[in-house]
Amino acid sequence: MADDILPYGRQWIDDDDIAAVVEALRGAYLTTGPTVGQFEAVLAQAVGAKRAVAVCNGTAALHAACAVAGLGPGDEVLVPAITFLASANCARYVGAEPVFVDVDPRSGLIDVEHAAAQITKQTKAIIAVHLNGHTADLARVRALADAHGLIVIEDAAHALGARYRDSQIGDCRYSDMATFSFHPVKHITTGEGGAITTSKPELAAALEVFRSHGMVRDASQLRHPSPGPWYYEQQTLGYNYRITDVQCALGLSQMRKLDAFLARRRELVARYDRLFESVAGVEPAASGGADTVGAYHLYAVHIDFAGAGLTRAAVMAGLREHGVLTQVHYIPVPAQPYYADRGADVQRFPGALAYYEGILSLPLYPAMRDEDADRVVEALARVLGGR
Numbered sequence: 319m320a321d322d323i324l325p326y327g328r329q330w331i332d333d334d335d336i337a338a339v340v341e342a343l344r345g346a347y348l349t350t351g352p353t354v355g356q357f358e359a360v361l362a363q364a365v366g367a368k369r370a371v372a373v374c375n376g377t378a379a380l381h382a383a384c385a386v387a388g389l390g391p392g393d394e395v396l397v398p399a400i401t402f403l404a405s406a407n408c409a410r411y412v413g414a415e416p417v418f419v420d421v422d423p424r425s426g427l428i429d430v431e432h433a434a435a436q437i438t439k440q441t442k443a444i445i446a447v448h449l450n451g452h453t454a455d456l457a458r459v460r461a462l463a464d465a466h467g468l469i470v471i472e473d474a475a476h477a478l479g480a481r482y483r484d485s486q487i488g489d490c491r492y493s494d495m496a497t498f499s500f501h502p503v504k505h506i507t508t509g510e511g512g513a514i515t516t517s518k519p520e521l522a523a524a525l526e527v528f529r530s531h532g533m534v535r536d537a538s539q540l541r542h543p544s545p546g547p548w549y550y551e552q553q554t555l556g557y558n559y560r561i562t563d564v565q566c567a568l569g570l571s572q573m574r575k576l577d578a579f580l581a582r583r584r585e586l587v588a589r590y591d592r593l594f595e596s597v598a599g600v601e602p603a604a605s606g607g608a609d610t611v612g613a614y615h616l617y618a619v620h621i622d623f624a625g626a627g628l629t630r631a632a633v634m635a636g637l638r639e640h641g642v643l644t645q646v647h648y649i650p651v652p653a654q655p656y657y658a659d660r661g662a663d664v665q666r667f668p669g670a671l672a673y674y675e676g677i678l679s680l681p682l683y684p685a686m687r688d689e690d691a692d693r694v695v696e697a698l699a700r701v702l703g704g705r
């Protein structure tokens with residue numbers, strides 16, 4: 319990408335990363351070797367979880383979490399109306415039904431009161447999404463889950479490095495499992511990649527089996543006596559959701575830079591916040607409040623498009639002319655034809671509709687310079703001012 323074009327997000331790959339990948343390519347393993355376990359150990363330690371299980375992408379991580387949670391046909395899973403499709407689709411993969419929950423119109427985070435109102439006898443789980451890297455109100459989510467015997471899965475694809483009260487996102491203090499994505503726009507990348515963290519060893523063991531066809535080799539887990547070293551059993555249905563040593567070599571190298579990446583994201587956010595104070599009609603999306611330290615996967619702002627007399631499409635096109643690429647995160651999921659066909663009605667989610675109406679994600683990634691952020695603010699002020 320040309321230097322003067324600012325995408326909404328992008329990876330930062332340096333010579334250390336490249337050397338790590340080349341070394342993995344020269345090694346004995348291309349698929350599952352020792353680097354997968356090393357990456358998992360580093361990730362688990364970084365987020366304060368007992369275990370991490372790495373898989374081929376963040377969507378597979380969500381599918382695996384739903385599967386080992388025992389969700390299936392007839393079960394309902396609460397999912398916020400503003401999130402990426404995968405947070406809802408994972409329920410469908412196991413035959414369960416996502417039941418959408420409204421969000422706070424300023425932060426886009428799950429409205430826990432609305433979640434409580436959606437609970438039925440079929441409700442088995444709640445997926446809390448840490449939108450933009452701000453944290454959902456996990457203590458209230460946990461209390462609701464405890465009151466109704468629900469499983470809590472955090473979709474933490476936006477939140478590697480975020481904190482909620484005394485907890486690091488991924489340590490699962492308030493949840494059963496948390497899932498991450500290592501897609502290139504996320505905090506660290508493995509190309510495609512994902513992981514589930516948990517503090518329950520039995521869930522970690524089930525996740526490992528699910529990731530590789532449902533195959534069990536561990537002698538203590540076999541149902542029949544083992545006739546020899548080739549023997550394995552498939553006791554449950556699994557998939558090939560493995561990640562490779564090559565990818566994990568990149569992931570390990572990237573993890574060394576996570577703290578620096580996060581610090582730079584936070585600096586840029588502070589700069590944006592300060593600069594936007596003097597731009598009328600632009601307001602940063604709200605955080606989760608005093609309980610949360612954001613990890614800022616995205617820098618989303620609410621824009622008063624009507625006040626500026628412009629459509630969102632016109633503002634995006636105007637910004638593009640200034641070399642500033644933006645994106646919308648997200649179209650409310652219940653508005654998707656697939657979910658509308660299954661009975662979802664987006665009009666029942668006024669918070670999600672209000673959030674969606676003015677939201678726009680501006681460029682944010684650690685390789686951005688201060689001048690780049692200044693340019694984004696200047697460009698948006700000009701476009702909204704009709705200049």
Ligand SMILES: *Cc1c(COP(=O)(O)O)cnc(C)c1O
Pocket residue numbers: 375376377378401402404405447473475476498499500501510511512
């Ligand atoms: C990126 C993302 C995912 C899916 O991750 P992939 O690695 O792209 O499959 C899931 N949920 C959210 C909120 C995401 O942003």
